[in-house]
Amino acid sequence: MIHKIKALHDNGKGLSIRAISQELGLSRNTVRKYLRMEENAITEQIEDPSRTKRLDDHRDYLVHLLKQFPKLSAVKIARKLQAKVGDLPDLHPTF
Known part of the structure; x- marks a missing residue:
């Protein structure tokens, strides 16, 4: 997902944060958060085995x-x- 967000934004040359959030069905805050993070940091966070969800x-x-x-x-x-x-x-x- 992060790759899709970054590709759609294209360092400010592509879609706006609002347009990306509408396109992908995400909140603007989520899109903004992922654009501010480095891709490797996001990958590490997602793949962290200690992260579990309550359900x-x-x-x-x-x-x-x-x-x-x-x-x-x-x-x-x-x-x-x-x-x-x-x-x-x-x-x-x-x-």
């Missing part, structure tokens, strides 16, 4: 749900997952 343990079930019901809302997915596994980790921590 990684449930990935297979979530993928199954979305394949079976592609238009299922996030709220309904969360309810189905909660019914299956019980309490979910706090997905929206307060700061």
